[in-house]
Amino acid sequence: MKHWISFLDHSPSAMAEWVELAMRVKRGESSEPQRALKGRTLVMLFFNPSLRTRASFEAGMARCGGHAVCLNVGGDAWRIETRDGVRMDGDCAEHIREAAPVLGRYGDLLAVRTFAAMKNAEEDARDPVIRSFERFAGRPVINMESAAEHPCQGLADWMTMQEKLGATRGRRFVLSWAPHIKPLPRAVPHSALLAAAAAGMEITIAHPPGYALDPKFLEQAAAWQRAEGGTVRVTEDQRGACRQADVVYAKSWGATDWYDDPTAQREDFARRGDWMVTPDHLGPHTLLMHCLPVRRDLEVVSAALEDSRCVVVDQAENRMWAQLAMLARLAA
Amino acid sequence: MKHWISFLDHSPSAMAEWVELAMRVKRGESSEPQRALKGRTLVMLFFNPSLRTRASFEAGMARCGGHAVCLNVGGDAWRIETRDGVRMDGDCAEHIREAAPVLGRYGDLLAVRTFAAMKNAEEDARDPVIRSFERFAGRPVINMESAAEHPCQGLADWMTMQEKLGATRGRRFVLSWAPHIKPLPRAVPHSALLAAAAAGMEITIAHPPGYALDPKFLEQAAAWQRAEGGTVRVTEDQRGACRQADVVYAKSWGATDWYDDPTAQREDFARRGDWMVTPDHLGPHTLLMHCLPVRRDLEVVSAALEDSRCVVVDQAENRMWAQLAMLARLAA
Amino acid sequence: MKHWISFLDHSPSAMAEWVELAMRVKRGESSEPQRALKGRTLVMLFFNPSLRTRASFEAGMARCGGHAVCLNVGGDAWRIETRDGVRMDGDCAEHIREAAPVLGRYGDLLAVRTFAAMKNAEEDARDPVIRSFERFAGRPVINMESAAEHPCQGLADWMTMQEKLGATRGRRFVLSWAPHIKPLPRAVPHSALLAAAAAGMEITIAHPPGYALDPKFLEQAAAWQRAEGGTVRVTEDQRGACRQADVVYAKSWGATDWYDDPTAQREDFARRGDWMVTPDHLGPHTLLMHCLPVRRDLEVVSAALEDSRCVVVDQAENRMWAQLAMLARLAA
Numbered sequence: 004m005k006h007w008i009s010f011l012d013h014s015p016s017a018m019a020e021w022v023e024l025a026m027r028v029k030r031g032e033s034s035e036p037q038r039a040l041k042g043r044t045l046v047m048l049f050f051n052p053s054l055r056t057r058a059s060f061e062a063g064m065a066r067c068g069g070h071a072v073c074l075n076v077g078g079d080a081w082r083i084e085t086r087d088g089v090r091m092d093g094d095c096a097e098h099i100r101e102a103a104p105v106l107g108r109y110g111d112l113l114a115v116r117t118f119a120a121m122k123n124a125e126e127d128a129r130d131p132v133i134r135s136f137e138r139f140a141g142r143p144v145i146n147m148e149s150a151a152e153h154p155c156q157g158l159a160d161w162m163t164m165q166e167k168l169g170a171t172r173g174r175r176f177v178l179s180w181a182p183h184i185k186p187l188p189r190a191v192p193h194s195a196l197l198a199a200a201a202a203g204m205e206i207t208i209a210h211p212p213g214y215a216l217d218p219k220f221l222e223q224a225a226a227w228q229r230a231e232g233g234t235v236r237v238t239e240d241q242r243g244a245c246r247q248a249d250v251v252y253a254k255s256w257g258a259t260d261w262y263d264d265p266t267a268q269r270e271d272f273a274r275r276g277d278w279m280v281t282p283d284h285l286g287p288h289t290l291l292m293h294c295l296p297v298r299r300d301l302e303v304v305s306a307a308l309e310d311s312r313c314v315v316v317d318q319a320e321n322r323m324w325a326q327l328a329m330l331a332r333l334a335a
Numbered sequence: 336m337k338h339w340i341s342f343l344d345h346s347p348s349a350m351a352e353w354v355e356l357a358m359r360v361k362r363g364e365s366s367e368p369q370r371a372l373k374g375r376t377l378v379m380l381f382f383n384p385s386l387r388t389r390a391s392f393e394a395g396m397a398r399c400g401g402h403a404v405c406l407n408v409g410g411d412a413w414r415i416e417t418r419d420g421v422r423m424d425g426d427c428a429e430h431i432r433e434a435a436p437v438l439g440r441y442g443d444l445l446a447v448r449t450f451a452a453m454k455n456a457e458e459d460a461r462d463p464v465i466r467s468f469e470r471f472a473g474r475p476v477i478n479m480e481s482a483a484e485h486p487c488q489g490l491a492d493w494m495t496m497q498e499k500l501g502a503t504r505g506r507r508f509v510l511s512w513a514p515h516i517k518p519l520p521r522a523v524p525h526s527a528l529l530a531a532a533a534a535g536m537e538i539t540i541a542h543p544p545g546y547a548l549d550p551k552f553l554e555q556a557a558a559w560q561r562a563e564g565g566t567v568r569v570t571e572d573q574r575g576a577c578r579q580a581d582v583v584y585a586k587s588w589g590a591t592d593w594y595d596d597p598t599a600q601r602e603d604f605a606r607r608g609d610w611m612v613t614p615d616h617l618g619p620h621t622l623l624m625h626c627l628p629v630r631r632d633l634e635v636v637s638a639a640l641e642d643s644r645c646v647v648v649d650q651a652e653n654r655m656w657a658q659l660a661m662l663a664r665l666a667a
Numbered sequence: 668m669k670h671w672i673s674f675l676d677h678s679p680s681a682m683a684e685w686v687e688l689a690m691r692v693k694r695g696e697s698s699e700p701q702r703a704l705k706g707r708t709l710v711m712l713f714f715n716p717s718l719r720t721r722a723s724f725e726a727g728m729a730r731c732g733g734h735a736v737c738l739n740v741g742g743d744a745w746r747i748e749t750r751d752g753v754r755m756d757g758d759c760a761e762h763i764r765e766a767a768p769v770l771g772r773y774g775d776l777l778a779v780r781t782f783a784a785m786k787n788a789e790e791d792a793r794d795p796v797i798r799s800f801e802r803f804a805g806r807p808v809i810n811m812e813s814a815a816e817h818p819c820q821g822l823a824d825w826m827t828m829q830e831k832l833g834a835t836r837g838r839r840f841v842l843s844w845a846p847h848i849k850p851l852p853r854a855v856p857h858s859a860l861l862a863a864a865a866a867g868m869e870i871t872i873a874h875p876p877g878y879a880l881d882p883k884f885l886e887q888a889a890a891w892q893r894a895e896g897g898t899v900r901v902t903e904d905q906r907g908a909c910r911q912a913d914v915v916y917a918k919s920w921g922a923t924d925w926y927d928d929p930t931a932q933r934e935d936f937a938r939r940g941d942w943m944v945t946p947d948h949l950g951p952h953t954l955l956m957h958c959l960p961v962r963r964d965l966e967v968v969s970a971a972l973e974d975s976r977c978v979v980v981d982q983a984e985n986r987m988w989a990q991l992a993m994l995a996r997l998a999a
Contacts, residue, residue, distance in 0.1 A: 629765060631754070631755045640764070
């Protein structure tokens with residue numbers, strides 16, 4: 004059984020095929036998702052809120068004649084205990100060892116959103132909750148953003164770059180850290196990094212001191228890059244990196260050192276206001292990307308988001324097409 | 336591209352056609368909605384709660400072989416900033432300039448519920464949020480109750496009167512203010528007024544001093560009425576007006592002068608208990624209407640709601656049929 | 668019009684037929700639900716949270732080409748007043764006398780979840796809310812757990828026992844009380860008891876003093892049992908009862924005497940820790956059942972839930988099949 008939990012579980016060439024399929028589906032040249040998903044049910048379980056994810060999966064399934072069931076944990080549904088060996092005398096009424104296989108019985112595919120707890124960076128990198136669903140669901144499990152990765156976003160990002168650049172191999176990708184008001188998880192930057200690496204791009208990560216991504220994902224990206232003859236470069240010179248880029252991917256994330264020191268994190272955000280991306284950061288043909296939701300005039304200046312080089316709405320639309328390609332292959 | 340945002344954007348004759356279509360659909364004499372909506376997706380975005388609206392749209396789309404995606408802003412989905420030029424360092428994670436076009440990419444039609452803020456009557460009358468969706472969605476936008484109007488309700492009300500009275504031209508419509516425990520927005524009375532005017536009815540609005548409706552809608556209703564040779568009359572003599580009516584439409588709304596003085600509003604409600612509609616207000620063939628939800632024994636006495644002259648459940652049912660006709664025309 | 672509100676409204680032989688149909692549907696030997704539910708809409712109204720119920724109904728309807736609309740009262744939708752003759756000047760914006768018939772107009776079937784208030788045991792046993800929906804909806808009403816019963820769970824339990832035991836007549840069913848952290852309603856134990864009685868099983872209920880089930884359901888179970896030549900036995904000797912059982916159904920519920928004394932209830936739970944079911948309670952072929960959600964290491968020890976004798980996930984899956992059989996018969 005195939006799952007879609009981590010870029011690390013799949014080969015770049017296999018994922019490149021999904022991206023190609025997604026582009027054919029978008030152009031109306033393939034009905035593979037319709038054939039694979041008609042009459043099928045996707046159960047989606049949300050531990051955290053969502054706009055694009057929920058709407059793109061639900062609209063995509065409907066478009067193919069399938070159906071998506073959306074459950075909000077702790078809202079519509081019971082809170083779920085995900086740790087093993089815990090006497091359940093607290094807030095959680097249900098354990099993942101029951102919830103996962105039961106939902107697997109109702110649906111053909113199971114998708115889960117479960118953000119990083121942001122208490123312990125190593126535990127977040129192990130991705131315990133989504134891996135428990137993988138273990139117990141008895142069905143293909145799809146990661147709708149977990150503690151460590153957001154691979155559906157990464158796949159849509161890859162597709163968007165392919166679509167806009169024609170080919171991605173050797174093109175310059177800059178992942179550019181941005182300030183915020185609260186420390187966000189690193190799932191999106193991890194997946195953007197892995198997508199760019201799997202797509203064969205030259206990668207630069209620009210961030211202030213203290214905001215390194217998880218070594219596990221940096222190493223995998225570098226390994227894929229070495230196989231292509233490229234490198235993954237890390238810099239604090241944001242403007243220098245962005246100016247030469249084919250793609251600037253703006254994104255905020257928190258520093259793991261300050262997981263238990265929100266004051267220090269907030270002060271550092273306040274000091275880093277000049278990391279906000281502006282039209283001046285971009286070359287004349289540089290694409291501006293962001294996973295959304297984006298905080299205007301904080302992460303990215305409004306003028307940049309309204310610029311013709313900005314492709315964030317296409318990125319969001321491509322979530323639907325990339326996910327349909329992936330679901331079709333998982334359901335096959 | 337056609338939208339369904341305001342009665343003021345459409346001609347009475349065009350809307351009368353939708354009402355006729357809705358009645359044919361209800362009687363099973365037209366499958367136009369099935370043809371137009373099969374395989375289509377309606378994305379519904381709720382900034383406020385709903386029972387009839389959500390259920391009638393979702394059941395209606397399903398009935399036609401289409402699908403409705405329901406998103407609750409601030410619940411399932413991120414809170415959305417609707418003002419321009421705001422540095423987004425507060426509660427809202429997402430801006431309407433991204434949210435609207437993204438949802439437009441996932442669906443064929445976009446419906447939005449966004450109640451009046453009730454801080455500033457003039458701003459509510461301009462209907463800034465739904466007009467931003469119109470501007471940015473890239474798809475037909477449907478108003479599921481905005482700051483200024485509830486045109487889906489108005490359309491269903493028109494259909495209900497047509498259905499029950501045979502013809503509406505020249506019949507006597509009384510919009511009768513009712514007390515409540517909190518000041519409600521004026522979107523429903525505005526749309527009921529406009530629907531009755533577009534349907535060519537003789538209109539009387541009965542309310543205590545201080546509860547005038549927005550001049551913009553009063554003037555449009557009067558203009559449509561003059562074209563028919565009729566008038567829009569405003570009175571404080573509720574009983575006198577109701578006794579001769581073909582239709583009494585009971586509805587509570589708040590006084591704009593007390594938007595920032597809840598105590599004065601509450602005291603006035605308490606003083607106006609005798610504005611509650613009772614069976615004695617109605618003539619032997621007067622229809623009693625209300626948009627629901629209705630507060631029993633506060634806005635309308637229970638005995639009136641259980642009377643055979645009360646058509647509130649038909650009104651609510653007609654939401655589904657009127658909306659299907661409207662959706663079919665927008666999607667065509 | 669048929670409803671599915673209480674085991675007491677149906678004969679054991681009629682319900683046995685539904686169970687047989689559910690098993691044929693599960694094995695792919697009957698397409699009766701597809702024929703009955705294609706293009707139909709089930710409106711589901713939740714006054715309380717749900718995982719299995721929501722997902723199993725929604726996935727089941729989708730599987731048959733129908734659609735389920737899910738509404739959360741007090742969340743997505745308005746709070747609903749269910750008492751008659753109340754001046755509605757409080758939290759509830761809507762009355763069941765309007766909400767029920769309106770939802771009946773949008774859907775073909777109406778399902779309601781409304782937990783026991785647990786203020787007054789006699790009132791809970793009369794099941795006022797679900798009976799009001801029955802009275803006002805104008806459509807078949809389905810009980811998705813009410814104050815008094817959870818008949819969809821009971822039907823799935825019956826089907827699971829039939830499936831696992833081959834035949835149920837004369838087999839030994841033990842309903843075994845379990846401790847918890849808060850007093851749960853008695854709807855599930857009532858329905859499990861009635862299902863086992865209707866299935867012709869020998870019944871023992873094991874609970875500490877003070878936890879008697881409602882006399883109305885005990886008497887009906889005993890009456891069905893007498894017709895079969897059996898009895899309903901109540902005991903405090905949990906281990907003795909379980910050891911000889913074909914089925915142990917573990918379940919916690921609260922003592923009606925302590926509805927207004929949470930401290931006494933909590934202290935009694937704490938004293939009854941040894942009522943937690945362990946693998947030692949079970950004979951070599953005893954099936955372990957629970958309706959889920961189950962609190963691990965509080966109601967049932969983890970090792971028992973992971974034992975091959977535990978069938979809780981099959982029970983949950985069978986919710987979908989049993990409900991499809993029931994819906995097909997109600998919609999016919």
